[in-house]
Amino acid sequence: xxxxxxxxxxxxxxxxxxxxxxxxxxxxxxxxxxxxxxxxxxxxxxxxxxxxxxxxxxxxxxxxxxxxx
Numbered sequence: 001x002x003x004x005x006x007x008x009x010x011x012x013x014x015x016x017x018x019x020x021x022x023x024x025x026x027x028x029x030x031x032x033x034x035x036x037x038x039x040x041x042x043x044x045x046x047x048x049x050x051x052x053x054x055x056x057x058x059x060x061x062x063x064x065x066x067x068x069x
Contacts, residue, residue, distance in 0.1 A: 003055075017051065018048075018049040035063065040059055
């Protein structure tokens with residue numbers, strides 16, 4: 001199925017969860033630390049990533065923390 005990930009079409013398997021997508025994105029740390037996820041207009045807490053199933057067409061935003069000054 002296809003979702004929209006950070007504004008780009010992204011192919012993933014039917015039944016994939018937020019945790020699956022975070023794990024498949026190479027720029028995210030494996031444990032998800034420093035990453036925030038929103039599906040549609042709702043932020044998904046890290047504790048719910050594995051239970052949040054995605055549907056075709058969902059808009060997903062992955063935001064990584066960046067240190068700086």
